[in-house]
Amino acid sequence: MWYSFVMVAVFGLVFQQFLSYRDWVDWSTKDVMNVNPGACETIIKEGGSEDITHIGNGIMLMSTGFGFLGPPGKMKAVDLNNGNKVITLNMTNIPSREDFLSSPHGITTWRDPDTGIFSVCSDQLFLYVVTHPPSEDHIEVFEVLKSLTLRYVKTIKDPKFDFMNDLVAVGKDKFYITYFARFRDYNRYMMETLMGMKNGAIFYYDGHKAREVASGFHLPNGINISPNKKVIYLAEAAAKKIRAFRRDSTNNLVEIWSNNIGTIPDNIDVDPDTGDLWIGSHPIGWKTIDTYFGSIPPCQVLRLKMHENTISEIEMIYQNDGTECSSSTVASYTAGKMIIGTVHAQSLVCDVGYLSKN
Template sequence: MILRVATLLAFAVVATHIAKTLHLFGYFKTIYNHHPGPCRVIPGVEPGSEDVTVSTNGLAFISSGIRGKGNQSDPTIQPPLLKGRIFLFDFNKPENNAVELTFTGDFDKDNFYPHGISLYEDPISGEKRLFVVNHHISDQDRVEIFRFDEKQQSLHHLKSIAGKNIYSVNDLVAVGPETFYYTNDLYFTKPYPLAVKMEIYSGLSWGNIGYYSNGKDTIISSGHRFPNGINVSPNGKYIYVATLIPGVLLIYERKKDNSIQEVKRVDLHTTIDNIELDKETGDLWIGCHPIFHLLMEHEKNYNNPAGSQVLRLRFDDQNSPFENIDVREVLMDDGSLIKGSSVASYYDNKMLIGTVVHKLAYCELIAF
């Protein structure tokens, strides 16, 4: 009798976990297409435009070419396209296409596979520094810091940062010339593919949030399931973190010692990726994967469909900014426009939508 009860309980636990996983991975979702206005694909930016961040004057920086995401089985994707690159798109001249930036300085560009990016603009000098997560070929993740030269359309390499707590970095946000918060999405890393799959499917919360300053990388918050995109409010008071698979936005208050304290959790009921901000209003723009299991199949074969979704979050009450949050779906697409949206970057009623391993789209926001 005891054995029978134990067996039934074990079956119930397993069945519940399977049901939750199927729900989180979007097996029961349907996509209904709608766009906020006219949209077009920006040619030449592929495979992937995983992260996009925009400056105060409308220059968008785009990362392309995550290591390990190249689809060698697809004959239309040639090896030169698998190189890591940074592109620039000018929102002020949206009729133009994106241009590839060149690198200067002592930098190993042949082992450059960019993921999350963040732009730091010096409030006094106006200097623009681009921080880039680099999945280096050595399997040692690092953060590269570049100075942007607008006249030369180039990125001058300033510094590479590595550390024992910088090991499975997904995204980062710069808060100073050489200071940043970052997310480690998983505990296991690239050399252990089976362990990575186990961590993703089992629901283990072994990801974390780190902080780097003055040569020291420190884990400041642990116990998260696949922490992904990260950003900071325009006033620097709050840190936003997207947890990919649970689809929960974590909001933290930033303390004077740069530690963080959770103040709010927002369940967005979708798979959320990178977070960008409207620097004037503080609105959050989030790239999402409405059906996550299709994204995983798309990463294996670019021809497989994957949906795209963009959410905008507006905090209505400035005195109590997280009491009333307006969530609006700006775009939903079944792959007809782009596949696997990972980021949405906004500027002056215009938007760029990046993807993990597909293309880059531009939309005008007329009705949303």
């Protein structure tokens, strides 16, 4: 009798997990409708641009070459004011390590507000890059010079930096960073994903060490901050949710809302003028997983219109079946142009002819 009860309970749990996984990967969805906001130009044909950030004046920085156990990646820039020109950035002062800039992932920048006042150097800008060497994750820190050269500054390590994804700087060498999954080994990582294990978390690094400030997430991905620096936004990929957290005086996080957006969100870009969130996302999850068997993952870009740091409306800006853009991870918008990045395929720049008003 007890054996039968246990078997029924186990079957019920397994079946429930199967239904949850089926819904997450959009098993019944085969195709998407193509949506373009205007003319689009392919600026990178392969190699991807996993994360992108706008540093002002139409200059976008991007991390390219994401892929575990592959060759070192590169940092590139796109000049939207100069024919969407792509520039591979030169680096100086770099360390002689074989694992340097291995699989560059999430990026963030921080502009020092004190420079230009009492400092000889003006407008000092720092770039932080999540990388994935074989044994542990690193944060590589660069100063972005006026010539768009990257001067290596330091490598930040911490015992908690195991399998990280994205980060957002809130001060010099201070940032929030997403702990994506517990296991680095691919087989155990897939088990963790399939079983719905909520091992993901957000850590705060204070310049010396990291500490957990939020937890219990299933594959937390992109992270960013509101223009007023009071709210942290998180893309929880496996839950198809955007979560918002209030920062307290000690940099701990208190969740204030979560919203299911019906698609797998990747990175989050925040419009500094409107506060709107631009999300690179994956509308058919199983095609993203099934790439090794020939599937072409589609692309999707959503604009989450914000009012007082909460979502007022969701607007689809771009969607493609994968022929023009495959597996979108990020989108950034400025002055009527949108740049879209992918895991390891194309990068696009699109004219945005129309945006609804807030």
